[in-house]
């Protein structure tokens with residue numbers, strides 16, 4: 001797009017962070033881990049805002065039962081690879097976004113390549129095993145990890161910055177298991193939008209990040225509250241290990 | 253000493269969203285949970301897998317730090333502490 005049509009496209013948001021901020025969004029490189037309900041909201045809002053590069057990673061194909069919440073997909077996408085369908089939808093909205101569609105499982109082996117060259121990681125995962133892997137990768141690469149998760153009408157979100165905030169393991173040390181895991185699009189929209197807001201603020205240097213606080217969203221009661229969170233020196237992922245003092249990653 | 257307890261998500265279905273409680277010196281998180289489960293019917297079943305064993309989704313923060321990394325149920329309480337009880341969401 002020409003500079004003029006770019007200005008027109010983003011004219012309603014440029015007052016928030018200036019043309020400089022818009023340029024930063026254009027130059028930003030995001031890893032979006034997961035192209036499900038959270039990933040859909042995150043991808044659509046970041047693409048609409050003009051984030052320049054989105055590496056979107058998911059190994060699944062679109063199923064009928066995804067359509068209640070995964071707004072990246074249409075009925076005609078059922079059976080297609082999610083990230084390819086996602087790329088189509090993102091490009092239909094904003095063809096200037098460079099989409100790197102990666103159909104791959106996120107594990108200890110693959111994560112190293114997936115985080116290469118990105119400015120931040122956005123959490124669109126549906127399980128804690130993968131989230132802990134992303135948490136470690138963010139710590140290793142010293143890049144922020146914006147954590148979000150949903151369960152029914154409830155959700156939580158926080159921005160985790162290595163050396164500045166606790167890590168995911170500090171606040172949620174073990175994998176929570178659920179007998180039933182109901183999920184609805186509106187909650188993914190609420191939490192995904194907050195994650196995307198955090199990314200936009202981080203990239204443009206606008207406002208106050210949701211850091212050292214965990215926002216707990218209660219859609220059932222129309223309430224949200226952010227509670228203080230602090231790092232733990234005993235944390236096995238970011239903290240100090242007595243047997244290996246040199247393993248301490250960051251000063252407290 | 254005075255302790256503030258904040259409950260989130262499904263814990264709100266069986267207890268108040270916020271409550272202030274008084275305890276004698278030497279109280280721990282275990283003391284607090286014993287008091288809460290006596291006060292709120294159904295809370296014990298939601299929180300404990302077995303006596304003295306919390307369910308894996310019960311996260312308890314004392315002034316923002318997870319008691320998992322302090323002393324678990326034996327974590328001591330101090331006047332003015334804020335205890336947050338939350339079950340993390342895990343879906344996406």
Ligand SMILES: [Zn+2]
Nearest residue numbers: 167170235238
């Ligand atoms: Zn940690």
